[in-house]
Amino acid sequence: MDLISTEDFFWALNLLTEPGVLALLVIGVIAGLIFGAAPGVTVIAGLAVLTPITFDMSFGHAMALLLGAYTAGYFAGSIPAILINTPGTSANAATSIEGYMLAKKGRADEAVSLAVICSFIGGIFSVIVLATLAPNLAKVALKFTSVEYFSLALLGIFAVAAVAGESLVKGVAAALIGIIASTVGIDPVLGGQRLTFGTIDLLGGVPLIPALLGLFSITELLSKAQEVYTSETMLPPQKEFRLREVIPVFLRNKWLILKSAVIGTFIGILPSLGPNIAAWVSFGEAARTAKKGDHFGEGEEKGVIAAETANNAVTGGGMVPLLTVGIPGDPVTAVLIGALIIQGIDPGPFFIRDDGNKFMFMILAMGFANILMLLFGLSARGLLRWVVRIPNHTLIPVVAVLSAAGGFAVNGTAFEVSSIIVIGVVGFLMMRFGFPMAPIVLGLVLGPLLEENLRNGLTANDLDFTVFITRPISGGLIVVTVLLVLFLVFKGPTAKLRG
Numbered sequence: 193m194d195l196i197s198t199e200d201f202f203w204a205l206n207l208l209t210e211p212g213v214l215a216l217l218v219i220g221v222i223a224g225l226i227f228g229a230a231p232g233v234t235v236i237a238g239l240a241v242l243t244p245i246t247f248d249m250s251f252g253h254a255m256a257l258l259l260g261a262y263t264a265g266y267f268a269g270s271i272p273a274i275l276i277n278t279p280g281t282s283a284n285a286a287t288s289i290e291g292y293m294l295a296k297k298g299r300a301d302e303a304v305s306l307a308v309i310c311s312f313i314g315g316i317f318s319v320i321v322l323a324t325l326a327p328n329l330a331k332v333a334l335k336f337t338s339v340e341y342f343s344l345a346l347l348g349i350f351a352v353a354a355v356a357g358e359s360l361v362k363g364v365a366a367a368l369i370g371i372i373a374s375t376v377g378i379d380p381v382l383g384g385q386r387l388t389f390g391t392i393d394l395l396g397g398v399p400l401i402p403a404l405l406g407l408f409s410i411t412e413l414l415s416k417a418q419e420v421y422t423s424e425t426m427l428p429p430q431k432e433f434r435l436r437e438v439i440p441v442f443l444r445n446k447w448l449i450l451k452s453a454v455i456g457t458f459i460g461i462l463p464s465l466g467p468n469i470a471a472w473v474s475f476g477e478a479a480r481t482a483k484k485g486d487h488f489g490e491g492e493e494k495g496v497i498a499a500e501t502a503n504n505a506v507t508g509g510g511m512v513p514l515l516t517v518g519i520p521g522d523p524v525t526a527v528l529i530g531a532l533i534i535q536g537i538d539p540g541p542f543f544i545r546d547d548g549n550k551f552m553f554m555i556l557a558m559g560f561a562n563i564l565m566l567l568f569g570l571s572a573r574g575l576l577r578w579v580v581r582i583p584n585h586t587l588i589p590v591v592a593v594l595s596a597a598g599g600f601a602v603n604g605t606a607f608e609v610s611s612i613i614v615i616g617v618v619g620f621l622m623m624r625f626g627f628p629m630a631p632i633v634l635g636l637v638l639g640p641l642l643e644e645n646l647r648n649g650l651t652a653n654d655l656d657f658t659v660f661i662t663r664p665i666s667g668g669l670i671v672v673t674v675l676l677v678l679f680l681v682f683k684g685p686t687a688k689l690r691g
Contacts, residue, residue, distance in 0.1 A: 204553035207252045208560065216253050217557060220260020221564040227261065228268025229280045235265030235524050243531050251535045251550060256557055258531050262524060263561035266467050266503050267311035267569060274303045274496075276591050278409040283467035283503040285404050285633055286475040290488065290495030292412075297491045301573055302433035306496050308569030309438060310449065311504035315562040317453040318460060318508025322515075323555045336462055338648035339659055343669035344462075345641040347473075349634055350673050360681065366627045370635020371642065373398050380644050393607040402599040402611040403636055407629045409595045410616025413588050415623075435570070445497050448478055456502030460509020466524070467503035469641075472634050474502030480676065508558060515539050515551060 207213060220242070227238030238261050246254035269280025274291035287307060294303040336344075349367050376387045377397035388394040442449065452474040459470040478498035479488050488495060510525045532539050537547065544551050599608035619629055653659040661667045 200549040200552045203549040204556050207553055208256075208556050210252065213252045213256045217256040217260045217561060218564060220257040220262075221264040221561050221568060222260075223257075224261035224264030225268040225565070225568060228265040229271050235262065235281060238265055239524060239528070239531075243534070246531060247534060251537075252553065254531060254535060255550075255554055258528060259554060259557045260561045260564070262528065263315060263504075263507050263558050264565040264568075265524075266507065267308060267500065267565055270307040270311070270496075270500055271304060271572075273408075274300055274307065276409070277412040278591060278595060279404055281467075282400055282404055282637070283471050283506075284499070285408060285468065286471040286499040286630070287496055287503075288408055289475070289630055290492045290499075293491035294493070294496065298431045299433070299491065301431065302437075302493070303496050304573055305433050305435065305438060305570065306441065306493060307500045308566060309442075310452075310497050310501040311569070312562050312566040313449060314453045314456055314501040314503070314505035315507050315565070316559065318457040318505040319555060319559045319562065320508075321457050322508040322511050322558075323552075336665070337663075338645040338652065339663050339666045340669070341462070342642060342645040342649055343660060343666040343673070344473075345469075345638045345645070347669050347673045347676075349631070349638055349642070350676055362627050363631050366622070366629075367631035367635040369622075369627075370632040370637075371639040372635075373403075373632075374636050374639025375643065380640070381647050393605070397640075398615075398636060399599075399603075399608055399611055400636065402608045403615050404633060405595045405599055406612045406615030407619040407633055409591060410612060411619045411623055411629065413592055413595075414616065414620040417588065433573075441493060441497075445494060448494055448498060449501050451477065452498045452501035453505045456505025457509035459502070460506035461512045466510070467506040468637055470506045471499040471503040472630075472637065474498040476634075504562075511554070511558075515543055515554070 208217075223238060223242065224235065227241075228235060239258060242258055242261055246257060249257070266281065266283050269284035270287045270291065271280065273279040273284040273288035274295050277288050277292040279285045279288050291303045291307065294300065349371075350364075374397065376394055378384070378395055379386055385395065455474045455477065456467070456470040459473060460467075475495055475498050478494045482488055482492075482494070511528075514525045514529065529539060537543065537550065595612055596609045599612045600606070619632070622632075623629065649659060650657070659666075661670055
């Protein structure tokens with residue numbers, strides 16, 4: 193931070209306080225909340241829509257709009273995840289596991305409140321890290337090779353699969369099903385087709401957003417459709433959660449919040465991972481360290497806290513490699529690179545040195561966007577009572593239509609809608625036989641990361657498998673994974689995650 197002068201700080205603060213810039217920051221946050229809350233319409237899609245609008249804007253106006261949407265988008269997906277078990281984005285899939293169960297207990301207000309406050313904490317934490325440690329943290333991230341990425345992904349899968357469901361075998365089997373599904377499409381190394389059955393639409397693999405909607409939304413709708421027709425609401429009457437009640441919750445979980453913020457920020461720094469992996473890894477860590485009396489799978493506040501803190505902590509972490517070495521931390525920051533180039537800025541090693549004032553503006557804009565997200569998120573809690581009053585026979589078809597629309601919005605074809613139906617039916621049948629959904633999704637998300645980095649790591653090291661153990665970081669991750677599996681084999685699953 194010695195590259196940033198006092199003049200840079202005041203220049204950035206003065207620009208941020210301009211009425212036009214503040215107005216666009218507010219608009220960006222609202223746009224991010226809308227894009228994030230709409231099932232299937234991701235933050236990437238939101239930024240892709242907003243970026244062309246910035247062509248004729250100044251740097252301050254353009255970055256205020258885009259960074260506002262970027263910061264708020266990840267949290268908003270937790271609202272439908274909690275209320276109707278339909279994650280707004282893939283980053284909120286982990287939130288729906290415990291969040292929806294809390295809603296079924298009449299604690300939706302509490303779950304949403306925890307989600308927005310934890311998202312704020314994670315976002316602010318990552319912005320502080322970006323402001324103070326960006327250059328040094330980027331150097332650490334650059335030490336990660338394919339070997340370390342493989343070991344990290346392996347640990348992430350076992351952390352969830354090992355504690356998912358009543359059966360360790362079914363949890364691991366579900367993760368393997370997800371990994372196998374992730375191999376559908378074009379072989380990333382040899383270029384051949386795999387498991388496409390001659391279908392052109394599968395060349396790009398199993399679509400992630402339709403898979404999430406099918407496994408979480410459609411399975412829940414099918415479960416509800418089994419119930420006797422009733423005019424009762426889908427969720428019971430909700431208890432009001434007073435904000436002062438959040439203090440004891442955070443005091444009980446202060447170390448979990450800190451750990452989740454660190455996990456999310458660090459994973460954000462690692463190129464190509466992103467918020468969905470951060471949320472799952474943090475959620476898996478929370479479940480792995482569950483204490484006696486925790487109720488994972490039945491509505492546990494720790495699940496919401498871990499997932500939402502981590503996925504929003506990615507926002508600042510993902511900007512570290514972008515603004516220090518010019519490498520996007522995830523697909524969303526890849527879109528931001530285009531927006532910076534439009535402004536005539538070349539993100540990379542010399543950005544902070546040559547444009548310290550603009551770097552500081554981006555930090556302040558993200559910090560203020562997090563504050564706006566907190567205010568808007570808490571203010572919107574009053575609308576929850578209208579959602580939970582909708583009866584089953586009305587809500588089920590509405591959610592079904594929204595899910596179909598979310599799938600269609602991915603590529604604008606009927607294939608995604610068909611995928612949602614097929615995956616939802618398969619997921620429902622698996623759930624009936626006791627297979628949890630969470631490991632399937634995680635296997636689908638981390639499967640390509642596992643395969644590509646395993647093959648690249650072996651190719652780069654003359655097919656020497658010992659490299660995964662001899663490299664210090666990778667070896668440490670492998671040891672943690674083995675100890676976790678051995679512990680659970682002898683003790684049995686410590687928690688039960690709802691499908």
